Amino acid sequence: MKVVYNWLKDFVDVAASPQELASRLALSGTNIGGVENGAHGAVIEAEVSSNRPDCLGHHGIAREAAAIYKLPLKHVSPKPVEGQAKAGDAVKVEIQSPELCGRFTARVMRNVKIQPSPKWLKDRLEASGVASISNVVDVSNYVMLELGHPLHTFDYDKVRDHKIVVRRAKPGEKMRTLDGIERQLDSNICMISDGDGSRAVGIGGIMGGGETEISFSTKNVLIECAWFEPVAIRRAARFLKLHTEASTRFGRGADPEMAEIASRRAAELILQLAGGELLAGVVDIYPGKRAAKTMRVTRAEILRVMGAEVPDKEVEASLGALGFAPVRIDQNRGAEGSLLAAWECTQPSWRADVEREIDLIEEIARIYGLHKFPPRLPAARQGAARLPHxxxxxxxxxxxxxxxxxxxxxxxxxxxxxxxxxxxxxxxxxxxxxxxxxxxxxxxxxxxxxxxxxxxxxxxxxxxxxxxxxxxxxxxxxxxxxxxxxxxxxxxxxxxxxxxxxxxxxxxxxxxxxxxxxxxxxxxxxxxxxxxxxxxxxxxxxxxxxxxxxxxxxxxxxxxxxxxxxxxxxxxxxxxxxxxxxxxxxxxxxxxxxxxxxxNPRRYEPLPRFPSVERDFSVLLADGTKFSDVTKTIQSLGIGEIHSIEATDLFRGKSVPAGKYSLLVRVTFQSREATLTEAQINDFSGRIVGALGKQLGAQLRAQ
Amino acid sequence: MLSPFKATGTDAMSSSDNKPERTLADLGVTQPDQVVSLFAEVRARFDSQASRPLDHPSWEILRQSWLGRKSGALTLITENWLKAASPDLKRSVGQELNKLKAHLETTLDERKLDAQSLADHSVSIRERVDLSLPGVIRPIGSHHLIRQVFQEIEDIFFSIGFSVVEGPEIETPYYNFEALNIPEFHPVRDDMDTFYLDLPKGAKTPLLLRTHTSPMQIRTMEKQKPPVRVIVPGKVYRRDNPDATHSFAFHQIEGLAVDTDITFCDFTGTIEYFVKQFFGPSVKTRFRPSYFPFTEPSVEFDVSCPFCGGTGTASGGGTCSKCKGAAWIELFGAGMVDPAVYGFVNYDAKKTSGFAFGIGIDRLAMLKYGIDDIQVFFQNDVRFLRQFP
Structure with a gap:
């Protein structure tokens, strides 16, 4: 979301420079990609996290800035001049799938003049990275960037029977969207259709269709400003592999109350830029209207989670500025800093993400400042273990x-x-x-x-x-x-x-x-x-x-x-x-x-006190006889003084007849009781040579 | 025969001067005080010979001429002066002889060390080892750099009471997403493009390659009641096209600490401790509010750029290439465990609190060691491996 600094100032009178504002926003939860100074002033690139759809418009970012700097936020209450004829007589709206579309508002404007937008509008769109098309289309984009709520404008005369039907897609239904691609739909997708409902003119909350598009010959305009169920929108966008500015906002959860305000704001701007007449009133089908949730936050819980105090006035200022209207409800409500302090808060329609006490605590902490909670190392309560291996x-x-x-x-x-x-x-x-x-x-x-x-x-x-x-x-x-x-x-x-x-x-x-x-x-x-x-x-x-x-x-x-x-x-x-x-x-x-x-079972073996003796045996063995045969044969003699049997040389060819190989075997003798005598060694050697000859057919070579 | 009293070099003297070859009577010594001065004369002669610079051969000549068994001066003195001494002189000759012997031996031992060092200095150039030539290098292997970083981080957390656990890389959606408060169609799933396994028809649950080490938070808490303090090193996978900063396999260390009384302050304190151990005590830290479905409050954790000292300017002027002039480097995401997660592991969210973090190892290693392409970690070129012994 590109935040145009001067646009932001329409809603909050920040004195901070764009750089400073960006860094304060970053430290209170709006990730900042960078600040650029362009032809139309500074633009802050805000990387809004997916739980904060309210910050996908300048007004929402302005609310954050107002909370940070403790400044008043200018409210949006457009008052366009309405004509005599009633919108309700000019357009009908039917919602057949209220589980997908919670609100649908329609306003009608007659005799508008479609023309290029004025410079100030083009500049702001350009700074936001949006191409200018025509005054009416630009207004819908402008209002979306300003208030965070997507709108759609139809050529009123191309809407059959001047009737809108909101319904699920039919089995096998296809539709060509504004980008010219024909899309296969499924029944979880919310369709905007006209007349008897047989013709789809838009995919609800995602993209409109070509048939009812605004063109330079458009005279009369139908302004749609609706609210779609976020999960359904996300599912549909993923199914269609179609992610748009609208689907992002509705998919994350737009503000249902904003739908009618944004529509009024659009009408106000169209009147200003394209003239014509606004029909009186609005067709507003609102099956998804919900009562505002209330929730509590207590000082005890703030302490339990955050580990440090937040003064009463900071709790109230942060929650108040963000729209939660905190009210002290505990017995001690006169007492500043009471440990029993509790506040009842009302969920604003634009903050569906905040519904629990922990959510309120996060709001307080991020506006109060995370750096004000002093770091400390917790005491270890138990020993640490490495992986078993x-x-x-x-x-x-x-x-x-x-x-x-x-x-x-x-x-x-x-x-x-x-x-x-x-x-x-x-x-x-x-x-x-x-x-x-x-x-x-x-x-x-x-x-x-x-x-x-x-x-x-x-x-x-x-x-x-x-x-x-x-x-x-x-x-x-x-x-x-x-x-x-x-x-x-x-x-x-x-x-x-x-x-x-x-x-x-x-x-x-x-x-x-x-x-x-x-x-x-x-x-x-x-x-x-x-x-x-x-x-x-x-x-x-x-x-x-x-x-x-x-x-x-x-x-x-x-x-x-x-x-x-x-x-x-x-x-x-x-x-x-x-x-x-x-x-x-x-x-x-x-x-x-x-x-x-x-x-673990390894035990020390005392070092021998008597010298060891080595004897080498050079033997001719048939190919295929293994060294392990040699060691087994020697071991089978059961001579306890044999300490090791090693192969120290091996060769074939030259003086060695074909089919045989020569192996030099080194046997080390070691006694734990006494120094071995020449006679003992000779006896062992004789037995070894005998066994190798008898069992393996080994011939002793001349040493 | 060598004799200190025979003509050698500049000390030439006539053989008639070789007093030890003559007896005391012959020398006209009859009184003990004459004995003392005679020995003093001999000692002075030795000292003058021993004070010259000596290499090893000349030291050996000196030693032979004085202490040689057959005809060394001491032997001669013993024979000609002591044994042949009149009974009234024997005692003083014996005493003087012992003193002289002790002096000779001590001095010769000292001079031998001097001669040795002189020898060390004076070997010929041809004999001298060229130390610029390599020694015999036995081939030694090396730890992979990623493994080294893992070890360093594990050691830091182990030292403050974190146990090490491991878990499967092939996971179920339940552990990788749902139990971490990321239901299906949650927008966060779009940021974690996931590999799925191709399973036979009728498989009960899909299997995927974990996109983070966080599933082990759930597996650990399922098995264990608080207090929990673990870190989880391991491989993770995201379906990103590979480039210099993306690999579809990379490494993380997850951390989780849960107890009855862990607060945000404990969390930031732990993270700060880690970072100061890892990057050095002078780095500054900051926590920015962020969003993850399984932590609340969630933060992104930054350190002051350790390469430019948090100024954003490189030491030679110009923009610091590591932090791109931002003075801060984003290290990893973390936060207090969201109470919703406790619901999945049957912990009492009202009495339990804790924190979790997930550190990307590859990025940290790239940052710390100036590596500009993540792919080198996985190519395993020995020229790369050799650089980090």
């Missing part, structure tokens, strides 16, 4: 960052076909019914789909090396129920170690991903790896990640956390990823639970 998540995040991963955040909206690349079978994604585009029509059903996109972005922007993680959610449907699951997603591509002064470059590999995940797994007592994984992962370089059963609780034992591996070439090519990409996705709630569970 706060510690686990913090440690996870720290560890990932230590491992070189950067945290990312992604938007879960993705293209359905992309989502499908990563979606496990049998999962229903959460599709949007009103996506912004087909590129963003489902919520991701896995974390990996957006992680892959983040890697893609980096590769496409020359960033070859990226190690990323995201702690977020994935979204799935089961029937009409939605499920959001917290997931950790990891993505890596490029070099694990970049070439530098001291190191050579090394590409990121599955072993890096596995090692990093196991470093995380340490927090929850370890991960177990199993064959398997997802279809979108490389068949030879993927695995399933599980919680270590020993640590996990009964509820989650053997719980599968997720998958990890190298992205299958088939998918990488679809995404145009031209280098190896590694991805992992873990459902993280089970992990968090287990981090908590694993933490």
């Amino acid at each position: 706060y510690e686990a998540e913090t440690r996870l995040r720290e560890r990932l960052i230590g491992l070189g991963y950067r945290e990312i955040l992604t938007i879960p909206h993705v293209a359905e076909e992309r989502d499908a690349l990563f979606r496990p079978e049998g999962i229903t994604p959460a599709r949007l019914s009103n996506p912004l585009s087909e590129e963003a029509n489902v919520l991701r059903s896995t974390g990996t789909v957006t992680m892959a996109a983040a890697l893609e972005w980096n590769l496409n922007h020359g960033q070859r090396n990226a190690r990323l993680f995201e702690i977020g959610r994935h979204y799935r449907l089961n029937g009409s129920e939605s499920f959001e699951t917290r997931v950790l997603t990891i993505g890596a591509t490029g070099e694990a170690r970049e070439k530098g002064l001291y190191d050579s470059a090394r590409d990121f590999s599955l072993a890096d991903l596995k090692g990093d995940l196991d470093s995380i797994g340490e927090l929850c007592g370890g991960f177990r790896w199993a064959d398997g994984g997802a279809e979108w992962l490389h068949a030879a370089r993927r695995g399933a990640v599980r919680l270590n059963t020993i640590i996990s609780s009964e509820a989650r034992n053997l719980s599968s956390l997720g998958v990890a591996g190298q992205l299958a070439r088939r998918v990488a090519e679809r995404l145009k990823l031209r280098q190896d990409v590694f991805l992992a996705e873990l459902e993280i709630d089970a992990f968090y639970d287990t981090v908590r569970i694993a933490k």
